[in-house]
Amino acid sequence: MRGATHARWAAAAVAVALAATACGGGSDSGGEAGIVSSSWGDPQNPLEPANTNEVQGGKVLDMLFRGLVRYDPATGEAQNMLAERIETQDSQNFTVTLKDGWTFSNGEPVTAQSFVDAWNYGADVRNKQNNAPFFSDIAGYDDVHPSSGDPTATAMKGLVVKDAKTFTVALDKKFSTWPDTLGYQAFSPLPKAFFTDHAAWLDKPVGNGPYTVDSYTKGTGMKLRRWDGYPGEDKAVNDGVDLKVYTDNNTAYTDLISGNLDLVDDIPAQQLKNVKNDLGDRYINQPALIIQTLTFPLYDPQWSKPGMEKVRRGISMAINRDEITRQIFRETRTPAKDWTSPALGEKGGFNPALCGDACTYDPAAAKQLIQEGGGLPGGKVTLTSNVDTGSHRDWMDAVCNSINNALGEGPVCTVNPVGTFADFRNQQSSYKLTGPFRSGWQADYPLIQNFLQPLYYTGASSNYGKFSDPQFDKLVDEANQEADPAQAIAKFQDAEKILAAQMPSIPLWYQNGSAGYAERLSDVALNQFSVPVYNRIKVS
Amino acid sequence: MGRYVIRRLLQMIPVFIGSTFLIFIMVYALGDPVAALFGDKAPDPATAARIRKDLYLDRPLWEQYLHYMGQIFQGDFGTAFNGQPVTELMASAFPVTLRLTLVAITIEIVVGITLGVVSGLRRGRTIDTTLLVLTLVVISVPTFVTGYLLQYLLGVKWGWVRPTVSPDAPLNELILPGIVLALVSLAYVTRLSRTSIAENTKADYVRTAVAKGLPRHRVITRHLLRNSLIPVVTFIGTDIGALMGGAIVTERIFNIHGVGYQLYQGILRNNSPTVVGFVTILVIVFLLANLLVDLLYAVLDPRIRYA
Numbered sequence: 001m002r003g004a005t006h007a008r009w010a011a012a013a014v015a016v017a018l019a020a021t022a023c024g025g026g027s028d029s030g031g032e033a034g035i036v037s038s039s040w041g042d043p044q045n046p047l048e049p050a051n052t053n054e055v056q057g058g059k060v061l062d063m064l065f066r067g068l069v070r071y072d073p074a075t076g077e078a079q080n081m082l083a084e085r086i087e088t089q090d091s092q093n094f095t096v097t098l099k100d101g102w103t104f105s106n107g108e109p110v111t112a113q114s115f116v117d118a119w120n121y122g123a124d125v126r127n128k129q130n131n132a133p134f135f136s137d138i139a140g141y142d143d144v145h146p147s148s149g150d151p152t153a154t155a156m157k158g159l160v161v162k163d164a165k166t167f168t169v170a171l172d173k174k175f176s177t178w179p180d181t182l183g184y185q186a187f188s189p190l191p192k193a194f195f196t197d198h199a200a201w202l203d204k205p206v207g208n209g210p211y212t213v214d215s216y217t218k219g220t221g222m223k224l225r226r227w228d229g230y231p232g233e234d235k236a237v238n239d240g241v242d243l244k245v246y247t248d249n250n251t252a253y254t255d256l257i258s259g260n261l262d263l264v265d266d267i268p269a270q271q272l273k274n275v276k277n278d279l280g281d282r283y284i285n286q287p288a289l290i291i292q293t294l295t296f297p298l299y300d301p302q303w304s305k306p307g308m309e310k311v312r313r314g315i316s317m318a319i320n321r322d323e324i325t326r327q328i329f330r331e332t333r334t335p336a337k338d339w340t341s342p343a344l345g346e347k348g349g350f351n352p353a354l355c356g357d358a359c360t361y362d363p364a365a366a367k368q369l370i371q372e373g374g375g376l377p378g379g380k381v382t383l384t385s386n387v388d389t390g391s392h393r394d395w396m397d398a399v400c401n402s403i404n405n406a407l408g409e410g411p412v413c414t415v416n417p418v419g420t421f422a423d424f425r426n427q428q429s430s431y432k433l434t435g436p437f438r439s440g441w442q443a444d445y446p447l448i449q450n451f452l453q454p455l456y457y458t459g460a461s462s463n464y465g466k467f468s469d470p471q472f473d474k475l476v477d478e479a480n481q482e483a484d485p486a487q488a489i490a491k492f493q494d495a496e497k498i499l500a501a502q503m504p505s506i507p508l509w510y511q512n513g514s515a516g517y518a519e520r521l522s523d524v525a526l527n528q529f530s531v532p533v534y535n536r537i538k539v540s
Numbered sequence: 541m542g543r544y545v546i547r548r549l550l551q552m553i554p555v556f557i558g559s560t561f562l563i564f565i566m567v568y569a570l571g572d573p574v575a576a577l578f579g580d581k582a583p584d585p586a587t588a589a590r591i592r593k594d595l596y597l598d599r600p601l602w603e604q605y606l607h608y609m610g611q612i613f614q615g616d617f618g619t620a621f622n623g624q625p626v627t628e629l630m631a632s633a634f635p636v637t638l639r640l641t642l643v644a645i646t647i648e649i650v651v652g653i654t655l656g657v658v659s660g661l662r663r664g665r666t667i668d669t670t671l672l673v674l675t676l677v678v679i680s681v682p683t684f685v686t687g688y689l690l691q692y693l694l695g696v697k698w699g700w701v702r703p704t705v706s707p708d709a710p711l712n713e714l715i716l717p718g719i720v721l722a723l724v725s726l727a728y729v730t731r732l733s734r735t736s737i738a739e740n741t742k743a744d745y746v747r748t749a750v751a752k753g754l755p756r757h758r759v760i761t762r763h764l765l766r767n768s769l770i771p772v773v774t775f776i777g778t779d780i781g782a783l784m785g786g787a788i789v790t791e792r793i794f795n796i797h798g799v800g801y802q803l804y805q806g807i808l809r810n811n812s813p814t815v816v817g818f819v820t821i822l823v824i825v826f827l828l829a830n831l832l833v834d835l836l837y838a839v840l841d842p843r844i845r846y847a
Binding site: 043248422462 | 570571572573575576581582583584587591594621622623624628629632688691692695696699702703704707792794795796797801802807808809810
C-alpha cells in the first residue's frame with residue numbers, strides 16, 4: 001500500500017499549503033481605515049493633463065487637479081473653481097481672473113502663469129500631447145502646432161499674462177460657450193516642477209487638487225492621500241484612495257465580493273445578472289455622457305447617393321433597441337432617442353423626442369422605407385467594430401438578427417469583427433470601411449456642442465463618415481456665436497433635426513456608468529464621465 | 541560535452557533572429573498603433589506624425605527591425621506607450637512570472653510524478669483507473685474554467701485564500717494560481733510517467749534488481765524511476781517556456797502583473813517594443829530550457845553521450 005501512502009502525503013501537502021495561504025490574507029476586509037481602495041486600469045499614456053484622454057488617467061487627474069471651472073458632479077453644470085470670473089464682451093476675447101489663496105501641494109502658488117505655461121505646453125506639437133486640439137480655438141495655435149513642419153513660436157499669441165492673478169485669452173473666432181469647456185482636464189494648471197524636472201514629475205505628479213500622490217508604481221497602482229492644505233471647498237472627506245490596477249474587471253469584481261476591494265467602477269457584463277443579488281443598493285447604474293452609434297461611410301457613394309437617407313432611416317427602424325439593451329446589456333444601456341445623452345439634462349439640450357419614429361422599432365415601416373430608397377447597397381449590409389472589449393460582438397450579432405428578421409430577406413446583415421481597438425481605429429480613421437461601423441463617443445464636457453460639432457460638422461476631426469450638410473454647419477456656427485445659452489441650445493437642436501432627417505449615423509444607445517461598492521463606504525456617486533466622485537466618499 | 545554546449549549555443553543565434561523577426565512582422569501586421577492612442581477621438585495629424593517619427597514607425601519594416609535589433613544589442617528594449625522603458629516592465633514582470641512558473645513546475649513534478657508512479661505500479665487497479673479518468677477530466681477542462689471555479693470556491697465562497705494576488709506576489713499567494721497553471725501539464729506528466737513506469741516494470745534490469753533482493757523503494761527510485769523519466773523530463777523542459785508564455789489566462793484571472801499581463805496589454809495596444817521584447821526573452825528561456833533537458837538526458841542515462 002506504499003503508493004496510496006504517497007498519494008495521501010501529496011494530498012496532505014497541498015492541504016497544508018492551502019491552509020498556509022489562508023493565513024496570508026482574506027481575513028481583513030477592504031483596505032486601511034479611512035482609505036478607499038478602488039479598481040483601476042493602467043493608463044494608456046503618461047499621466048499629464050494635456051496627454052490624458054481616457055477614463056483611467058482622467059480618474060487620477062480629477063483627484064489631483066482643479067481647473068478654472070469644474071462641472072458639478074450631479075448636474076454637470078460648469079461652475080467657477082479657480083476662476084473668480086471669466087469675462088467677455090464679444091464672445092471672442094476673454095479675461096480670466098483667478099481666486100486668491102490657491103497653491104499647488106508643493107506650496108507653489110497657482111498663478112495666471114501656471115495656466116498659460118500649461119496651455120502653451122499642451123498645444124506645442126513638439127510635446128506630442130494627445131489633447132493639443134483642445135487649444136486650437138486660441139489665437140496663435142497654428143504657430144505652435146502647425147499641421148506640418150516645426151513650430152514658429154513657443155507660445156500662443158492669444159494668451160497674455162496681465163498680472164499674477166489675471167490673463168487674457170483671444171480666440172480666433174467667436175465661441176460663446178468656450179468658458180464652459182474649461183472644466184476639461186487638459187486645461188489644468190501646472191507647477192514649475194513639471195517643466196524643470198519632467199521625468200520626476202511624471203513619476204510622482206504634483207497638482208492642486210484635494211489629493212496628493214503618496215506613491216505610484218506604474219502598472220500596479222497608486223496611493224493618493226488627502227492633502228490637508230487643500231484650499232478648495234470640496235475637500236476630501238476620506239483619508240485617501242488606493243487605486244489598484246486590475247488586469248480584468250471580472251477579477252476586480254471578485255475582489256469586491258470577497259471583501260478585498262471597496263469600489264469597482266466598471267461592472268463586468270458577465271456579472272450584471274448577479275449584481276443586484278450580490279450588492280443590493282450598493283450597485284449604481286446611471287447615465288453618463290456616452291453614446292454609441294452606427295455611422296455610415298458617406299464617403300462611399302453607395303451609401304450617400306440621393307434616396308439613401310430612406311435606407312439609412314429604414315435600417316435604424318429595423319433595430320430593436322429595447323430588446324437588445326435589456327437582454328444583452330441588462331439595462332446598463334438606454335435606447336437612444338437623440339444624438340446627445342440624458343446626462344446633459346433637457347436643459348442642457350437632451351431631447352428624447354428628437355429622433356422620433358426613426359429610432360422606434362417598426363419592422364414593417366423599415367422594410368418599406370428601405371425598398372423606397374432603392375434597397376440595401378448590393379442587397380447587404382456589414383457592421384464593423386472592434387470586439388476586444390465592451391460586448392461589441394454580442395450586440396452586433398443582435399442588431400444583425402434584428403435587421404434580418406425585420407427585412408425577412410435572409411441573412412443580409414453580417415458582422416465584420418475586428419480583433420483589436422487599434423486595428424479598428426486604423427481602418428476607421430483611414431476611411432477604409434464600406435459599411436456601417438460602430439462609433440462610440442464620450443463627451444469631454446457636458447455641452448450639446450460636444451456631441452454634434454466634432455462628429456458631424458463638415459471636415460470636423462471625428463467626422464469619420466464624412467457627413468457634410470451646409471445647413472447643419474450654418475446652424476452650428478450660429479449656435480456658437482449665440483450669447484444666450486438657451487438660444488444656442490435651441491440652434492444646436494435645430495441642427496440635430498437635420499441629423500434625424502439625414503441619418504448619417506444611427507443612435508443606438510446611451511451608455512451608463514456602473515459601479516459597485518463595499519458596505520463600509522457611503523455617499524458613492526458617479527459624475528457625468530462615469531468616474532466616482534472620490535472626494536465625497538465616506539469610509540466607516 | 542563542452543563542445544556540444546557551445547554548438548548548441550551557437551545554434552540559438554539563427555533561431556533567435558528568426559523568431560524575433562517573425563514576431564516583429566506579426567505585430568507590425570496588426571497595424572499602426574498610433575490611432576488607438578487617441579481613444580475614440582480623431583488623432584491630431586501633426587501630433588500623430590511626431591509620435592510615429594519618434595517610434596520609428598514612419599520607416600519601412602526592415603529598417604524598423606534593424607533599428608530595433610540595434611537597440612536590443614545596446615540593452616535598450618524601447619518604450620511602452622505609457623512612457624515606461626520595456627526593460628523596466630520586464631524587471632517587474634519576469635520575477636513574478638518566474639515565481640509562478642516555479643510553483644507550477646514544482647507542483648507538476650512532485651504531484652505529477654508521484655501520481656504517475658502510483659498509477660503505473662498498480663496498472664489496471666482501481667486507483668489507476670481513477671487517476672486515468674481524473675487526468676482526462678483535467679485535460680479536457682480549459683484553464684479559465686478551473687481558474688474561475690477554484691477562485692470562486694476557495695477564494696470567494698469558502699474564503700480559504702485571497703482570490704487575487706497582491707502586487708508583490710509572495711509565494712504563498714501564488715500556490716492557488718500555480719495549481720491552476722500546473723493542472724493540465726500535471727495530468728500529462730502523470731500519464732507520461734505512468735506509461736513509462738508500467739513499461740519498465742517488466743524490464744530485465746528491474747527483475748534483476750528485485751532478484752538481487754534490493755529493497756522495494758530502492759528498486760523504484762534508483763532503477764525504475766530513473767530510467768522512466770526521460771520522456772517526462774523532455775515534457776517538463778519544454779513546458780517551462782510554455783508555462784511562462786501561456787500564463788496569460790491564469791495571470792488575468794488572479795490579477796497577477798506578470799509576463800502574461802504585459803504581453804496582453806502590448807498586443808491590445810499594438811505596442812511592438814513590449815511584445816517583441818517580452819517574446820524575445822521567452823524565446824531565450826525556451827531555448828535554454830531545451831538545452832538543459834538535453835544535458836539532463838546524459839545524467840539520467842549515461843549511455844547517452846554528447847561529443
